Amino acid sequence: MPDENTLICYCHDVTLGQLAKYIRENSINTIEEIFEDTCFVCGDTCENCREEGYHNDGLSMAMAIGMVKRGYL
Numbered sequence: 001m002p003d004e005n006t007l008i009c010y011c012h013d014v015t016l017g018q019l020a021k022y023i024r025e026n027s028i029n030t031i032e033e034i035f036e037d038t039c040f041v042c043g044d045t046c047e048n049c050r051e052e053g054y055h056n057d058g059l060s061m062a063m064a065i066g067m068v069k070r071g072y073l
Contacts, residue, residue: 011044
């Protein structure tokens with residue numbers, strides 16, 4: 001299982017822990033909610049972190065939302 005120091009968005013150096021904290025604090029349910037927020041920048045450049053993951057490993061923003069909802073992060 002990935003840990004909270006794992007980079008999820010390489011373009012903006014956002015870790016899985018930072019993204020999980022943002023998702024919890026703002027009650028995020030969809031990736032689109034993250035894109036609409038101008039205060040938290042993630043997933044707007046190369047777009048690999050959105051669904052397939054930076055290394056095509058599935059470690060993505062979509063997965064992070066699910067992990068937070070299930071209490072894994």
